[in-house]
Amino acid sequence: MGAGGLALALTACGADTDTPDDAVAAGPAKSGAPGGALGRTADIPVGGGTVFKEQKIVVTQPTAGDFKAFTAVCTHQGCTVASVANGLIQCPCHGGKYKIEDGSVAGGPPKGPLAETAIKVEGDQITLA
Template identity: 60%
Template structure:
């Protein structure tokens, strides 16, 4: 009986640990970060119309053009994509998964897409590494701009 009780306790601890890990992973990876370009002292209101309940299908609206600041960008964590507007009317999209260790990038600060895990930085115009430890650029993602809508291609 002592051995069965000991194994039963292990099973309870293992399942509680796995459930807690799943909850922590879900909490860390959800939501849409709407950090945008700005200078010190300015506050940026959240600027995103991305749906909160999952990734849009190809062709579905991701954001409005007005949601993406000129010289900055917006991270859509649920969709794992970051959309930037390096110059007025020029929209780019990149994978939001950092090429260093696979973290989802956290923000766009000035002209850099920033990964919060190890502070890698990528250019908003081309996804190129501007500060390591990442060594590879963020892969480009296909988007379409129709009117004021930005859609995943």
């Protein structure tokens, strides 16, 4: 690999372009005001989830009717997780993966789980608790 390629590789691993300035890698996300609307239960697929980037929250539905919420801030270097697929919450920065059931680490470099976030499910609405 030439010097240019090495610099690009080092930049890709060392810089977190998706990290907000105020993010703390292992801390809780800014979850907004209690009672803030997140979405509808129909928007959260069974066995999957949805990332609410503005609130830095990811809501999952591991089994029908069982909704969980976690900070969307990766515990590795503070990037915001980007997607939920195949039962895993996935961080795009360095390949971190977390289980949708409990936010525990399922793969990649993170050393700790995603912190659980309190939500309320009333009817078909999901709000911050």
